[in-house]
Amino acid sequence: MSPYLNAAPATAETRLGTRFWIYPQPPFIPGYEQPDRVWLNIPRDEISDGPSDILMYVADPLFDKQPYASGSLPPFTGPCHPPVRAGPDRHFDYLDPQSRSYLGVHAYACVHFVLDVWHSYLERPIAWFFREIYPQLEIVPLVDWQNAQAGYGFLELGYSDIGGTRRPYALNFDSIAHEMGHLISLSETGLPAGLARGDDFFVFSEAFSDCVSLISFLHFDSAIDRLLRRTRGNLLLYNELNRFAETSPETQIRLATNFRRMSEVTREVHDRALPFIGAIFDSIVDAYHFRLVKSGHAEGRLLETDLRDLTAEDFDRFRMLTADAFSSDPLAFKRALVTARDEIGRAMAKSLRMLDPDNLSLEFAARAIVNAAHGHAADRLNENFIWREIIIPS
Numbered sequence: 001m002s003p004y005l006n007a008a009p010a011t012a013e014t015r016l017g018t019r020f021w022i023y024p025q026p027p028f029i030p031g032y033e034q035p036d037r038v039w040l041n042i043p044r045d046e047i048s049d050g051p052s053d054i055l056m057y058v059a060d061p062l063f064d065k066q067p068y069a070s071g072s073l074p075p076f077t078g079p080c081h082p083p084v085r086a087g088p089d090r091h092f093d094y095l096d097p098q099s100r101s102y103l104g105v106h107a108y109a110c111v112h113f114v115l116d117v118w119h120s121y122l123e124r125p126i127a128w129f130f131r132e133i134y135p136q137l138e139i140v141p142l143v144d145w146q147n148a149q150a151g152y153g154f155l156e157l158g159y160s161d162i163g164g165t166r167r168p169y170a171l172n173f174d175s176i177a178h179e180m181g182h183l184i185s186l187s188e189t190g191l192p193a194g195l196a197r198g199d200d201f202f203v204f205s206e207a208f209s210d211c212v213s214l215i216s217f218l219h220f221d222s223a224i225d226r227l228l229r230r231t232r233g234n235l236l237l238y239n240e241l242n243r244f245a246e247t248s249p250e251t252q253i254r255l256a257t258n259f260r261r262m263s264e265v266t267r268e269v270h271d272r273a274l275p276f277i278g279a280i281f282d283s284i285v286d287a288y289h290f291r292l293v294k295s296g297h298a299e300g301r302l303l304e305t306d307l308r309d310l311t312a313e314d315f316d317r318f319r320m321l322t323a324d325a326f327s328s329d330p331l332a333f334k335r336a337l338v339t340a341r342d343e344i345g346r347a348m349a350k351s352l353r354m355l356d357p358d359n360l361s362l363e364f365a366a367r368a369i370v371n372a373a374h375g376h377a378a379d380r381l382n383e384n385f386i387w388r389e390i391i392i393p394s
């Protein structure tokens with residue numbers, strides 16, 4: 001038999017990607033104790049020990065490392081844990097995802113997962129804003145700090161300490177995806193030239209990063225399945241009534257289901273970011289309803305009423321109809337949510353190139369997202385940003 005017959009499939013197989021474990025939510029969150037096995041879009045022969053590749057590497061300090069601050073930047077040159085190696089099949093899912101050595105691998109996998117999503121929305125790779133000095137992002141999976149940060153050439157993760165229980169952010173997809181949101185938006189808009197940035201730059205940056213986290217999280221099949229099954233397809237439960245949202249185990253959903261308008265928030269950056277995040281989440285839900293109505297799985301009236309004004313009676317009727325439709329065709333609901341997620345995610349990604357980081361207002365950023373969207377999604381984004389008092393109609 002010709003040797004080429006064997007060689008060709010082996011190469012194609014290697015190019016398929018690489019397997020890792022990722023926890024879509026930290027493993028202490030009920031319902032998320034088991035990680036998902038994911039394929040990342042990076043060929044096995046392009047990952048070296050560490051793991052490391054052309055875009056990033058893991059540096060896992062052996063002793064407590066202080067976070068980078070002004071005057072201290074990568075690379076980390078102190079002693080490190082030995083680089084983690086792939087298994088004999090060159091995948092990383094042979095490792096115990098709860099082991100200490102997996103922390104860096106998990107952070108690396110989350111970074112790639114988020115990049116894969118946003119590469120696909122942008123339809124081209126993201127080039128780090130720090131690439132002229134650092135071609136690779138340094139990922140530090142554990143620093144001696146109760147916080148996480150991304151900066152010029154690095155992403156470093158500390159831990160939360162609640163009642164003496166330390167939980168590393170390296171196992172927290174939400175935190176890593178949020179920090180990736182900062183790196184992605186800065187890489188697309190470029191760094192602001194001056195230090196005198198307007199308030200809105202920081203507010204937008206926080207809001208955008210939380211949306212990156214939410215939309216990236218919705219790329220886990222298991223997350224979408226859990227969300228739809230728990231609500232029986234009715235995302236209004238999360239949105240308007242807030243019954244589940246307050247106790248929702250997913251941080252992203254807790255943040256996104258808020259009713260704040262710009263006239264109701266303080267000057268504090270994270271508080272000020274809430275209306276923007278809320279407008280994005282509402283637009284995903286609106287786009288989801290639009291798809292369900294189009295496919296005949298929900299009533300057309302759903303699109304004509306302002307959902308914030310639904311009476312308890314209307315709401316109950318809608319919930320029953322949705323639950324019935326969901327139990328007979330759950331896949332249609334999943335398709336609707338995936339399409340809605342991607343319509344809004346793509347518009348967010350494409351809006352970034354229209355922004356000037358030195359002259360950024362929340363209203364301009366919102367209008368850029370509306371302009372990058374199409375059809376019904378664009379209309380809903382516009383209306384939701386108006387309701388949140390971010391876009392002021394002229």
Ligand SMILES: [Zn+2]
Nearest residue numbers: 178182206209
């Ligand atoms: Zn942030």
